[in-house]
Amino acid sequence: MDQKISTIQDVARAAGVSTATVSRTLSNPGVVAESTREAVMEAIRSTGYRVNHTARNLRRQRSGSVIALMPNLANPFFAQIIAAMSSVLTPAQYGLLIADTQAGPDAEARLSHYLLSGLADGLVLFDGSLTPSRLDIPGRPPIIAACEWMDGALPSVRVDNACGARLAVRHLAEAGHRRIGHVTGPPRNVLSVSRLQGFREELAAQGLEPRPDWIYEGDFTMDSGAMVARKWLASTDRPSALFLSSDEMAIGFMGAVQHAGLRVPEDVSVVGFDNIEVVGHLTPALTTIRQPRTLIGERAAELLLGMIEESRTDGPSEVIPVELIPRASVAPPRE
């Protein structure tokens, strides 16, 4: 039996109805008579019919997918968000396309490419360093910014990064630390900026002097955390506690400090940001700020879907709460 792929026509023929009726049975079953519906379903079964999404999408003038623009797929933080998005998009019959904004040479161009290409019915932006010059493209698909966006022009799902940073610093201060340093992410990244700002605010609130030389620049990666550790180790007048803008950097930092023979938290207290899964299994387990990744991914997908269905580019913004997860990497300072 040399079965070719069967189309809606084959089904119509087999069921003795028109293609329109088959189509209705599939997308709007309510309007067809019980008996015909059954006949059609049976015909679908016997022919092994599957809708051709490409044809459907062409006709409906949509693409049937959503695209996520991510800065760094290798970061486990994003992987889990993808999983969450996938879990809401799949049931809704949307595909999830993934694009790595670091991969190509020109991230900005890629963004406007996706905006114009019609490849996706909507996008979710995770890259905090993207600054699209023009978002006012007529007929562009809806966008959800999954981070604080420069001008708040975009509907967004985000956590309150400044607040998270304040939580971290307060925790350190409450443990008795007066010499608190910070490791930032990439300087132009919105996330870095907000967290640094929160850090400064809470320092002030605690009546602590900001020390510019205690603010180290990182780029969210483990290697950059390790690099900062080397600087920290080399200096004499150094902070007794550090708030790092990502768990990955905290991992790199702690690793390098420990490999150098010092101990966390005895020699330095450390707080990270993200609460990626691994940090609970480290020794010491890392105190960090939890971002509910699953929730972020789900809400971003849901909000976007809503905007797509209503075909509007504006929409609600949502702030997901963060919380401090106290673990073992913070202790009172020496002496």
Added chain:
Amino acid sequence: MDQKISTIQDVARAAGVSTATVSRTLSNPGVVAESTREAVMEAIRSTGYRVNHTARNLRRQRSGSVIALMPNLANPFFAQIIAAMSSVLTPAQYGLLIADTQAGPDAEARLSHYLLSGLADGLVLFDGSLTPSRLDIPGRPPIIAACEWMDGALPSVRVDNACGARLAVRHLAEAGHRRIGHVTGPPRNVLSVSRLQGFREELAAQGLEPRPDWIYEGDFTMDSGAMVARKWLASTDRPSALFLSSDEMAIGFMGAVQHAGLRVPEDVSVVGFDNIEVVGHLTPALTTIRQPRTLIGERAAELLLGMIEESRTDGPSEVIPVELIPRASVAPPRE
């Protein structure tokens, strides 16, 4: 200026040619005259035209995307492979769709769904526990198995898991260990099976007695590694070294052992599998078997693309070498 989205028709009109010529200029520039080509390109620019991929794909009877079926998106191991695949698919004008096989209730059904739906021009299978009953679907898209597949029926890109396991055990034996245990992945998973087999083979090769009670069952997750640690801690007649079938389990294991006050490698030596980025930053840094993830992702994508272009479902298989990365989690046994 109320610019609508412009079609190939608009371009044709603007350039004073037929739609066919525009189409040719885009997909086969060689056959159109220099002068017309320029006129068309100019018209494209002035109209702001973008090809409608949906229409193109419908006409070409393809979908323009490749789908990756992954067991666990939250695992950083897979994220990096996605990044690598994306880096070869994007330039080739293919989209990358991601599906989480754990998410839905019925993974097998999902696989055959993707096989039949025409949603993708090809698939890459990463889930070693999938066992599609029937792959002989006429007209199904090409598949690359990115793991050892049951019957070798599928073209594949894979690492030699058994060999990796042997490397791990040999390393432990060479450090002087005679009491070597193993933590498996999920029992029906091909990866688990191959690694367990390699473990057994090398044990035999080293003249060591296999001890069934030293083979613990895990599921590749950190939590399962921690669980095994609790069992290990509770027993008296226990192995002095452990080869774990994934880095994540090794992380969970080491964490739990250390939190219980014992030390790695002084009290137990540990070898993992995968070489995910984080393990080099742990204390102690984890000795492990490296799988070149980027290479795996790239090759899988390349092979698949080749099969798609030639529209064939058979193709070459490739074995990517693994290597042992010696770090600090292995030491000679006590006494």
Added chain:
DNA sequence: CTGAAAGCGCTAACAT
């Protein structure tokens, strides 16, 4: 409640 028919935007024969 169902059918006929007109395309969605594009490409690939087939002509010229």
Added chain:
DNA sequence: ATGTTAGCGCTTTCAG
């Protein structure tokens, strides 16, 4: 080298 034309498979008015 370029134009004409016939669809790809589906949905959706518009009639009946």
